[in-house]
Amino acid sequence: MARSMGRSMGRWMGRWRIRSWAGAVTWPTLRWVVMAPGDHPETAEATGGGSGPGSAAPSHWVRWHESYEDPASPLSLRLRLVQSMVRDVLDSVPPEHPGPIRIVSLCAGQGRDVIDVVSTHPRGSDVSALLVELDPELAPSARDRAAAAGVADQVRIVEGDASLCRWYQDSVPADLVLVCGVFGNISRSDLTRTIQALPGFCWMGSEVIWTRHRRPPDATPFVRAQFADAGFEEVAFEAPDGYVLAVGRHRLVAEPPAGAFDPEAKLFDFVGDGALPA
Numbered sequence: 001m002a003r004s005m006g007r008s009m010g011r012w013m014g015r016w017r018i019r020s021w022a023g024a025v026t027w028p029t030l031r032w033v034v035m036a037p038g039d040h041p042e043t044a045e046a047t048g049g050g051s052g053p054g055s056a057a058p059s060h061w062v063r064w065h066e067s068y069e070d071p072a073s074p075l076s077l078r079l080r081l082v083q084s085m086v087r088d089v090l091d092s093v094p095p096e097h098p099g100p101i102r103i104v105s106l107c108a109g110q111g112r113d114v115i116d117v118v119s120t121h122p123r124g125s126d127v128s129a130l131l132v133e134l135d136p137e138l139a140p141s142a143r144d145r146a147a148a149a150g151v152a153d154q155v156r157i158v159e160g161d162a163s164l165c166r167w168y169q170d171s172v173p174a175d176l177v178l179v180c181g182v183f184g185n186i187s188r189s190d191l192t193r194t195i196q197a198l199p200g201f202c203w204m205g206s207e208v209i210w211t212r213h214r215r216p217p218d219a220t221p222f223v224r225a226q227f228a229d230a231g232f233e234e235v236a237f238e239a240p241d242g243y244v245l246a247v248g249r250h251r252l253v254a255e256p257p258a259g260a261f262d263p264e265a266k267l268f269d270f271v272g273d274g275a276l277p278a
């Protein structure tokens with residue numbers, strides 16, 4: 001049975017009425033599965049990860065994304081969980097929401113979590129999303145994906161270092177921030193810095209969706225405590241038995257402090273490209 005901490009939130013919070021997180025996720029029979037590949041070093045090494053600069057071979061991260069082609073992979077399960085939460089957030093935005101529904105995604109990869117939902121959701125045309133991805137193959141492939149899905153006008157993909165807050169200057173406060181595939185690849189101090197900076201990306205009521213593997217020592221209790229410390233409440237935490245993946249959803253429940261967003265800040269160094277423990 002999956003552990004889920006979804007809560008009913010039928011009350012006004014921040015800028016819109018929050019609907020309950022119904023956990024509309026069905027769980028497969030758990031027979032296999034150990035982990036979402038690439039969120040930690042051994043998986044990357046097992047797949048020969050880490051092609052060097054100038055290499056003609058696809059980068060480690062390009063190969064990491066190949067697991068999305070297998071609907072039975074842990075990564076595909078993780079994607080469905082994230083997409084279900086993104087969909088739920090869009091469902092909860094009231095029609096009178098002022099301006100575009102803003103989404104920001106750090107280290108967005110192919111952008112499947114945002115693009116595939118925005119292109120199919122009734123509120124998709126109201127979305128203005130910014131996806132930041134460093135890999136020179138993945139960023140264009142996310143752009144192609146957005147164009148093929150007909151949402152190139154809603155989803156902007158920047159090829160750049162997502163740790164630099166200046167990218168988000170014109171896109172925050174966002175209604176939804178995605179930090180997926182990041183927390184397993186940065187140091188604990190960077191993790192703390194990133195979570196403490198997230199209120200600066202938000203309005204009161206904005207949500208953050210994040211992922212982290214639970215390979216021992218499981219860092220997700222630390223991540224969840226950091227969110228609480230930064231003024232977020234937990235809406236959901238999905239950690240299916242038999243998998244090491246976990247997906248969290250947090251909502252900012254206080255006004256962000258004045259000046260919380262620092263466009264000069266650098267949040268993290270990515271150390272998880274298959275070479276170093278994160």
Ligand SMILES: C[S@@+](CC[C@H](N)C(=O)[O-])C[C@H]1O[C@@H](n2cnc3c(N)ncnc32)[C@H](O)[C@@H]1O
Binds near residue numbers: 109110134163
């Ligand atoms: C584990 S993958 C997650 C991708 C995507 N968020 C997902 O969940 O499918 C990590 C991604 O971070 C990207 N990345 C690594 N360092 C980055 C940086 N400094 N800025 C932006 N993207 C970065 C990698 O290229 C890779 O696509």
